[in-house]
Amino acid sequence: MREITYRQALNEALAEELERDPDVFLMGEEVAEYNGAYKVSQGLLDRFGPKRIIDTPISENGFAGMGIGAAMVGLRPIVEFMTFSFSLVAFDQVVNNATNMLTMSGGQFNIPITFRGPNGPAHQLGATHSHATECLYANFPGLKVCTPATPRDAKGLLKTAIRDNNPVLVLEAELLYSSKGMVEPPDEDLLIPLGEAEVKREGSDVTIICYAQTVPLALNAAAQLEDEDISAEVIDLRSIKPLDEEAIYKSIAKTHRVVIVEQDRPFCGVGAEVCYRIQKNIFDELDAPVLRVSQEDVPMPYNERLEKAVLPNNDKLIAAVKKVCYA
Amino acid sequence: MQLAERDEVEMLSLMLLVRRFEERASQQYQAQKIGGFCHLYIGQEAVVVGAAAATRHDDYFITAYRDHAHALVKGTSPDACMAELFGKETGCSGGLGGSMHYFDRKNHMYGGHAIVGAHVPLAVGMAFASKYRGEDRVTLCFFGDGAINQGAFHEALNLAALFKLPVLFICENNLFAMGTSVKRSTSLKQIVDRAEGYDIPADIVDGMNFREVRDKISEIVGSIRKEPHAAFIEARTYRYRGHSMSDPASYRTKDELEKYRMDDPIIRLRAQLTREGKLTNEQFDKMDREAKDAAMASVKFAEQSPEPPLEKLYDYTFVDGASA
Numbered sequence: 001m002r003e004i005t006y007r008q009a010l011n012e013a014l015a016e017e018l019e020r021d022p023d024v025f026l027m028g029e030e031v032a033e034y035n036g037a038y039k040v041s042q043g044l045l046d047r048f049g050p051k052r053i054i055d056t057p058i059s060e061n062g063f064a065g066m067g068i069g070a071a072m073v074g075l076r077p078i079v080e081f082m083t084f085s086f087s088l089v090a091f092d093q094v095v096n097n098a099t100n101m102l103t104m105s106g107g108q109f110n111i112p113i114t115f116r117g118p119n120g121p122a123h124q125l126g127a128t129h130s131h132a133t134e135c136l137y138a139n140f141p142g143l144k145v146c147t148p149a150t151p152r153d154a155k156g157l158l159k160t161a162i163r164d165n166n167p168v169l170v171l172e173a174e175l176l177y178s179s180k181g182m183v184e185p186p187d188e189d190l191l192i193p194l195g196e197a198e199v200k201r202e203g204s205d206v207t208i209i210c211y212a213q214t215v216p217l218a219l220n221a222a223a224q225l226e227d228e229d230i231s232a233e234v235i236d237l238r239s240i241k242p243l244d245e246e247a248i249y250k251s252i253a254k255t256h257r258v259v260i261v262e263q264d265r266p267f268c269g270v271g272a273e274v275c276y277r278i279q280k281n282i283f284d285e286l287d288a289p290v291l292r293v294s295q296e297d298v299p300m301p302y303n304e305r306l307e308k309a310v311l312p313n314n315d316k317l318i319a320a321v322k323k324v325c326y327a
Numbered sequence: 328m329q330l331a332e333r334d335e336v337e338m339l340s341l342m343l344l345v346r347r348f349e350e351r352a353s354q355q356y357q358a359q360k361i362g363g364f365c366h367l368y369i370g371q372e373a374v375v376v377g378a379a380a381a382t383r384h385d386d387y388f389i390t391a392y393r394d395h396a397h398a399l400v401k402g403t404s405p406d407a408c409m410a411e412l413f414g415k416e417t418g419c420s421g422g423l424g425g426s427m428h429y430f431d432r433k434n435h436m437y438g439g440h441a442i443v444g445a446h447v448p449l450a451v452g453m454a455f456a457s458k459y460r461g462e463d464r465v466t467l468c469f470f471g472d473g474a475i476n477q478g479a480f481h482e483a484l485n486l487a488a489l490f491k492l493p494v495l496f497i498c499e500n501n502l503f504a505m506g507t508s509v510k511r512s513t514s515l516k517q518i519v520d521r522a523e524g525y526d527i528p529a530d531i532v533d534g535m536n537f538r539e540v541r542d543k544i545s546e547i548v549g550s551i552r553k554e555p556h557a558a559f560i561e562a563r564t565y566r567y568r569g570h571s572m573s574d575p576a577s578y579r580t581k582d583e584l585e586k587y588r589m590d591d592p593i594i595r596l597r598a599q600l601t602r603e604g605k606l607t608n609e610q611f612d613k614m615d616r617e618a619k620d621a622a623m624a625s626v627k628f629a630e631q632s633p634e635p636p637l638e639k640l641y642d643y644t645f646v647d648g649a650s651a
Contacts, residue, residue, distance in 0.1 A: 021650060025459070051459070057489065062448050062482025069452020072437060073387070075459060076650065077452075092479070096442055097449060103643040105430035105438070106421020106635075110646040141644050163649040 001182040009151035009183055010040045010116075010172065013158035014078065016186065018048050021076060024162060027054035027063060028080030028117070037082045038118060038177055064090035064115070068097045071113040071167075078162060081117035084171060085131040098167040099142035114161045118174035119147070120213050120263045121300060124307060130300040132264035134212075137169050138241045138273075144168040144194050146239040149215035151181040153238055156192030164194065173212045195242030199251070203233035206257040206321050209248060209274060211237040214261045214312060221317045230325055240270055248274065249282050256287040257324040261317050266294045288324040293317050336606055336614075338380050338537060339596050342372040343618040345396040346593060348405050351622035352395065352412055356572045360630075361412045365426045366393040370535075370567040373592030374499050375400050377540025378467055382548055387457075389437040389450045390469035392427035393499075393566075397469060402434040409625035415632035422635045423643060443504075444470065444477030447496070451487045454494035454555075463552045466494040467544075473504025475521050476512060487557035488525040495547055496522070496559045499534065505570040506578040522559035534564030535587070537596045 004012070017024050030037045032045040032055040045053040056063040060081065067077035081087040087094065094115060101109045121130040138145045144166055148154040154172065161168035184190045200215060201222050210218040215236045222232040233251050237244065252258055258278060260271035271292040278290055293312045301307055321327075349367045356365045368375075371393075378388075379400040390397045398408055403419050411418030412426055420430045420439070429439035437453060440446030450468030457464040474480050475498060487494050500518050502509055515521065522529035532543045540562060547558045565587035569576040576584075600606035 023650075057482075057485060059482035059486065061479050062451070062486050065445065065448025065479060065483065066452035066455060066486055069449035069454075070456040070459070071452070072449065073453050073456045075456045092442060092445055093448065097440075097445060101438075102646065104420060104424045104428040105432075106418070106423045107643045107646075108420070108430050108432045109437075112650070144645075160649070165646045165648050165650070 001184060003180050004151055004183050005177065006151045006154050006173070006179050006181070007038065007040055007177040009155035010158055011042055012186055013155045014041065014044060015047065017159055017162040018044065018052060023074065024076045024078065025052040025054065026078045026080065027056050027067065029056055029058055029082045031055060031080050041080070060086050060090040061093055064093040065097060067113050068093060068111055071111045072101065072109050076112045076162060078114045078116060081115060083129060083174065084117055084119035084133045085129045087115065087117070087133060088131065094137070095140050099140045102142060110165050111167045112165045113167050114170060115167070116158065116161070116170035117172060118177070119171035120174055121295070121311060122174040124302055124304055126302045127299040132295070134171055134240050135264045135269045138270065142167065143241065144239070145171065145241045146194055147171045147173070147212040148238060149173060149176065149212050149236055151179070152183045152190070153192060153198070155183055156190045157194065157238065160191045160194055168194065171212065175213050176216070179216070192238070194239045195244055196239065197235050197237050197244035197247035199233060199247070200236045201232070201234040203231040203255065205231040205255055206259065206325055207233045207235060207251040207255045208317070208321065209235050209237065209258060209260045211240065211262065211270070213263045217312065217314065217317060218261055221314055221321065224314070224318065225321060230321065230327060232321060243274070245277060245281070248278065252278065252282055253285050256285055258286070258290045259293060259317065259320045259324055260290065261293040261312050263312065264294060266292065266297050269294050288326065291320040291324055293320050334380065335596070335600060336610070338376050339593065339600065339606070340614040340618065341379070341400055342376045342537070342593050342596065343615050344405065344621060345372050345376070345399050347615070347618040347622040348399060348408065348625065349395055351626060352409065353568070353572065355412065355626060361426070362414060363425050364392070365412065365572045366570065367568040368393050368396040368566065370587060370591070371499055371501060371564045372396060373537040373540050373596070374497065374534045374562045374564055375469065377537050378497065378544050380541040381545035382465065382467060385435055386464055387435050387437055387453050387466040388469070389446055389453065389466065390439065391443065391446060391471055391474065392439065392441040393471065394427065394429045394439040398429040398431055398434070398436045398439070401431060401436040403429070403431040403436060405621045405625035406628040407431070410629040410632045413629035413632070414634070415629055416635040417628070417632040444474040444479040446470070447474065447480045447483040448486070450494055451483045451492055454487065454492035455490065457493055458555050464493070465548050465551050467497060468494055469497045469499055471504060472498060472500040472502065472509050472518055473512070475518055484522065484525045484527060484557070488527050491556050493551045493555040494557050495544065495551065496557065498559070498561045499564055500561050501564050501566045503570065503578065506574070508578070517561070519559065519561040527557045527559045529559040529561070531561045531563060534562030535590045535592045535595065537592055538599070
């Protein structure tokens, strides 16, 4: 194991899969000559050439569809959205063509494509550039959605996504690109299955369910809560769909109290679905109502103070945990 | 390239098959054997049959929702086409796609796409894959005049031209996007000029004339095979029926319809072949009877086919496995 950044981990995943399979190629805005808007594709053009590392014009709908068409005839495209906020311009391609093709064709056309890029609110980017799209995409049958929070998960999930025979969205955490973590060396083929949550911290009093940018938030809160004699277990979903319900129920059977902290919006957000499943399936294990900490239900303001007020934060999370613990 | 006369007769019989199949489908729709929407191609047959005559079986075809003819000419059986309309398991999309979503991978029919313009980027991706693999295969992307004002269409044309991809865009201009005439939807005097904005070579063909369509496409496809590039043709054609089965087409005059009926692609090719001594009336009648019989038989096949089993409801959301 060695310590690398989340950005480097993604870069390694791309390079390893490009090396491994000649049908894999990467395309998107600024991925080649510019080396990636967030430098995730740094050095890939030099190494793999312009046939496989392809700069596109600003045409998200067009190049997303182009990737899907290439996947229909058996290539394995990786389509980078400069941010998933821009994927909304390609929404029709992703949700109609990538998602529905297998069913509409009676099983003839699977779409082995990976859509990836930063997702979720970053820092003062305003309403158009701050979308957390996981709740939108997870709503569609036929899409897999993962949300890595650590360099290790980023690498392992992206590699798995590229090899998957279905459309997979790898929603990277924009604020975590420079974060560091321990990752297996490149010669170990690190694959992390989709649909497997991970206990990022063990605890016994309360379960905090989180993913992507709320994982470091949850871990910080858990450390602080320990000082107040509340032992929090932190479950990182890692994949939104498929959802690892067993991991959630196993933890709740131990703690009996749950707070879901998510980076998306409250109405029909990821936490709403997780909460529904918890109350439906293990209601008797609960000692308190399930609480959610999410964004406020407003378009994201630019102003820094207001933006902070919209986002989940440590204070909101600690307050929610104390509430479910009646502390 | 001129095809042998035998092939022209075959192509005429293919046009007849398409025509008789759709007439039968129309009747079955009215008898409420077919659900959803059903858009008929009747009148436009020379376009896709001309394209089929000018291309190889392994060239990719992809089109919009008026797609029955495209599957039939690629080799999908009338049985599988009719069964799809009936929503049966033996349909070309297993009964899960319906009229607007015909697919047949083994015959290189890549759909049947029902969001206007949204399949044009897919065609560009398919052409990209051919070039990526060094194949000389050409993608033929069909769409209506209604698609040319969609963003996806414009983005796709730019990408195809920019990356020099082996794709032929075929605008089947039947003058109406549903009930809106081209004059009321499009700022251009002629649709073919759309291509000029992307430096894509473009041409107009008489879409009611099989030979003209075939010869023009043949020439373009030959050029694309030599050196991959995008190309565009506007095929001027006409649909005799409404936009869909529920459309009485009151937005156009009887005179206009009659004018085009006089120029019917089947009658025209038949007359050409007869005049040239390549087809007798008896031969034509026999072919027509066979086409009608095949259409009738497809209804029987569809009626007798099973529904897709309920237990398979969840089988088509994801495929298992990963690349080896």
